[in-house]
């Protein structure tokens with residue numbers, strides 16, 4: 001790629017959600033020249049879609065402790081969390097929320113001058129603070145965007161590749177600007193805060209920006225990713241009319257970004273029913289409808305298969321004042337012609353969160369000098385095999401701030417003029433082929449032959465090309481992520497967390513504390529390696 005334009009900064013942040021803007025604000029306050037690059041509008045990422053809230057123990061709820069939050073996170077993570085990372089990140093949660101409120105975020109008030117709390121799957125206490133009822137992400141994003149008013153934010157700019165020097169250290173970022181012109185932002189530090197890869201699947205809660213760009217970029221820059229097989233499916237996503245079919249509830253799968261029905265609805269008393277009106281979570285798990293999300297999503301999928309139904313139902317009719325407490329869910333239901341006050345809400349699972357990502361320490365450092373990652377794009381060890389609800393905004397706040405501090409502390413040497421040109425040609429498959437293959441074989445319930453077949457389908461459609469625009473860069477990222485997820489999911493011959501193999505239905509202790517790491521070989525193909533963690 002020719003480098004048409006050239007600019008310089010101390011830190012380039014890619015992505016403008018909770019982790020990216022938190023890092024950008026902190027780094028700017030520390031005196032760094034910061035440029036934020038975001039491929040769409042500033043608030044187009046997944047942060048603003050988060051509903052439930054921020055899981056945090058502030059110390060004002062009798063009986064709840066950070067230790068209990070840690071224990072719940074480790075249980076949900078099914079033996080693959082890094083306990084030190086969990087303790088470290090959760091411990092800093094309260095201070096992160098204080099800083100966010102100082103930046104203008106307004107959380108819902110509760111009794112006695114405290115913040116209101118809700119509960120979600122896998123939590124042993126009411127500890128999730130929320131805003132606008134069920135619009136927490138929207139409020140967090142609003143506050144951070146407002147606070148970032150003075151920062152240089154390049155909207156409509158697409159990150160192409162990291163620029164590196166002969167030692168492999170990052171020295172900048174190759175970018176396509178909003179007119180499609182290539183340029184380079186020279187900087188000794190690049191922070192990826194690009195979110196996850198929900199768009200690998202046909203049906204997802206994620207916006208169209210969630211195409212795994214940051215993970216693909218990091219892998220091409222020589223970084224390692226891990227735990228990519230753990231794609232979390234949210235159990236309750238509104239199942240709405242397929243506009244092409246006549247009925248409200250259609251046999252055709254709902255596709256594209258789907259409206260979330262927050263777990264907090266179950267946290268406040270709603271229960272899951274099958275088509276016959278029978279509760280089916282009792283007996284599946286001691287927490288029943290409030291079991292960790294992997295358990296609930298798998299149980300819904302099983303019940304749908306057993307009964308031949310297209311969806312299950314969430315009965316929230318006993319909740320008081322639904323429209324006030326859950327205005328976002330209420331509006332989505334009403335737009336689909338459903339009245340949650342009078343009828344159960346039709347729901348199915350859909351792809352929601354990438355538990356793995358670019359391997360970093362708890363300060364956002366990847367293994368490539370000068371390259372940092374924070375938020376959903378990163379794998380700190382907090383989530384393990386299944387993220388605990390509402391730990392994601394918290395991780396973005398805590399690790400976003402820490403990454404800014406790490407950049408300041410590291411002060412990577414500026415290596416102007418020693419850049420190696422990034423390789424412009426990458427494997428590319430059509431997005432529809434990748435999504436079809438992943439949805440069919442790598443959703444909830446995978447098996448060896450299915451994963452191999454999906455891999456064959458993607459390989460048969462893959463060519464090598466040079467992406468020239470945002471769509472091409474996203475397709476390349478999805479192709480790489482599809483290959484990587486399939487490789488890891490094929491290797492992990494057990495069921496754990498949100499990786500459910502129908503041909504290996506049990507958890508296997510051989511895999512306890514074992515992560516699968518992905519790096520690229522010289523041809524750009526993902527190679528899987530086992531990483532043993534010390535218990």
Ligand code: SIN
Pocket residue numbers: 050051052053120261262263264353388389390391392
């Ligand atoms: C939800 O509100 O159910 C989603 C929250 C999350 O993904 O953490």
